[in-house]
Amino acid sequence: MISYQKGVRIINKNELFNKVIVFTTSVHRVTHDLTYNIKSHSLTTLQYKILEYIKVSQPVTLSDISECQHISMPNTSREIKKLKEKNLIKKISISEDRRKQSIYLSEEGEAMMDEAFEIIKSRFLDRIQNTSEKDLEEIRQALEILQKKLFHP
Template identity: 65%
Template sequence: MDPKTQEAYFQQFLTFITSVHEVTYDLTKDIKPDDITPVQYSILEYIAVSQPVTLSQISECKHISMPNTSRELKKLTEKNLCEKFDVAEDRRKQFIRLSEAGQAMMNEAFQRIGSRFLSRLSDTSPEELEEINRALQLLQSKVFYQE
C-alpha cells in the first residue's frame, strides 16, 4: 500500500474512533447510578465485560495508577458491587469480579444502553444489519484484537 493510501486509511480510522467516542457518550449518558463516580462506573463496566480481572489489568486498561485503582476498588467493594477472590493456583494473585448486586446493576445499565443502540438501528434493513455485523466482526479481528 502506498503512503498516500496509508495516510487516507489512517485519517478515516481517526474519524471513526472519534465517532465511536461520541456515540459511546450518547449511549451511556445518564446511565451511571448517582452513588458512584464516573471512574467507578468505568471500572465496573470493564469488570462486567472482562471478568475475572486483576488489579493491574484494570489499572492498565483504564489508565489509572495502581494506588488509585486499588482505592476505587476498595470503595466499590464497600458498596458491595465487586469482590476479590484468590486464584487457586497462585495464592498471591487475586481476581476481581462483580458481586451479585454489581452484576444486577450492570445488567440494568447494559439493557438501557442496548435499547438506545437498537433505537439507532430502527431504520436499518436486514441486509444492512448483516453488513454491519460483518463489518464489526472484521474490525474486531483486524483492528481491535488484543495481542
C-alpha cells in the same frame, strides 16, 4: 487517494490511520450518547467505567483495570476498595500468591450492570430501528472484521 501497482490496489496507510482516528472518535461519541446518565448516583464516572470493563472482561486483575482505564495502580486500588465497600465487586485470590487477585462483579454488581446494559440496549435499538436488514448484516460483518483484524487482543 487510491494507488495501483501492477493492477493491485495499494492502501495508503496514513489515510487508513486518519480513518481509524475518525472512527474511534465516532465510537467515543456514540458510546457517550448510549451511556449518558446511565450510572447510579452513588458511583463516580470512573467507578462506572471500571464496572463496565469488569462486566465484559471478567475475571480481571488490578493491572488489567489500571491499563485499560489509564489510571495508576494506587488509584485503581483505591477505586476497587470503594467498589468492594459498596458490595459491587468481589476479589478472589489466585492460587498460592495471595497478592494476585481476580476481580469479578458481585451479584449486586451484576444486577446493576445488567440494568445499565438493558438501558444501553434500548437506546441502541432505537438508534438502528430504521436500518434495513441488509445494512444490519453489513454492520455485523464490519464489526466482526474490526474485532478480528484491528481490535483483537
